[in-house]
Amino acid sequence: MTARYDGRELPLGPPRRRAVLALLLVRLGRVVPTEVLVEELWRDEPPRGPVGALQSHVSHLRRVLDVTRGPGEPSLVRHRAPGYVLGLAPEQSDAHRFERLVGEGRRLLGRRDAVAARDRIAEALALWQGAPYTEFSAHPVLLDERGRLEQLRLTAVETGAEARLALGAAEEVAAELAREARRHPARERLIGHLMTALSQLGRQAEALELYERTRSHLVEEFGVDAAAELQRIHTAILRQELDDGPVAEPPVPPAVRPVVAVAPPAPTPDDAERPAPTGAGGEAAEPAGPSLFAGRARELRLVTRAAAATDTGMSPASSAPPVSARPAY
Structure with missing residues (x-):
């Protein structure tokens, strides 16, 4: 100290x-x-x-x-x-600053801000200069505090690894967590992140071997099986369903993707015989934007007639020919 x-x-x-x-x-x-x-x-x-x-x-x-x-x-x-x-003041103590930064990093990761979480955790771990209070082995209170801070350090390592995996730094994560896994073979969240990193690097066999080694250690030392989350990662690797890297932004769905200068479809002969659609007051309707019914003019007319017949109380069958049951795709 x-x-x-x-x-x-x-x-x-x-x-x-x-x-x-x-x-x-x-x-x-x-x-x-x-x-x-x-x-x-x-x-x-x-x-x-x-x-x-x-x-x-x-x-x-x-x-x-x-x-x-x-x-x-x-x-x-x-x-x-x-x-x-x-x-x-708490900010004058490295241990208290460390604890605050780890808490902030975890909250940022919970909000899916991987970049900020990574940076906050890196700032926290930079304060770590070795196991704290090791010189006070004769004082149980200080030994307990040393153990608490070490657990908090491992939480920081795991949180930072999760943030960096989301950013595509699998190789960096694998190198760091391999050392920690040897020292803490029962730390299942840490093992899960290491398995994920190895899988993203194409080293699935190593990831599966690590799982079996961890599971055996848990059974032999504590009499328990691997936790559900670690089992899920193991199953996903076996089925090749684990993400291969950082999640990309989802594409914009075609129905809402901006459309620029879309030409209307050419009218069919039957379209040319029909008058332009009108609004509720009889005035010409505003031209519609690109339609999901483009190229299905006949089907659209039938739907429109049926809706108009419903408004006037007429039977759709009296105003439109029967519709074939075969899809016109």
Whole structure:
């Protein structure tokens, strides 16, 4: 754990003093009672006068960290009954910035903004400089926080991979996730993204082998089968139904695609004998745009007659010849 100010690293002191700062940092903005800090710092072997020893560590941390405060500003390590609180803003902690950026990346991916999601996750992972709090193995609270942040890092890796797969970066994703899969063989979402990347690269045999290896590991270690989503990806690869790359924009349907300078169909002899259609008031109707009935003048006339007969109460059969049952395609 390091603290930097104005481009230089601040001297935090020996391990237990650094642990005091870490214990306050993982509860940023909350008061940590003195008795809790004593218990977490010394466990079953407290020194003589543990409260005085804690106050000594706090005093040294204040001298080091308070070079960052302006005139009249309170100390960063503040006493607030019944204990102490660290007065940093969340954005001054890499761990908190990391968590915020990962959350933003996941929300952007949920809105299908793959480019923004990819960039936000990349910004988050750039803050990661190794497993956090590894120096505090004797402090269960800090070990729990290390595990939580590692799980969050894996979530970030998976989210970034999903965004990049949507953008066609299958080769890049496959190279990155292959390393992670070896370290986390039971991480099914990660395995699913790796299988997808391999399939998009034409390496279906490797993807299927990875699935069998993962499934065997899950059964042997946890007594469970692969999750439904991983099974779905496996089946899609077997059936060659998995997407081969990024999804393209769907084509505009022909019925709504813009039409430019479409000539009307040539009139048939029968059309020439019929008067121009009129509107409801007897005036000439506006010319229609390109019709789905183009080239089917006879069928269109029959439909029009039937509709007109319905409006006037006449039977369609009395105003039009019978229609053949055979489709005129």
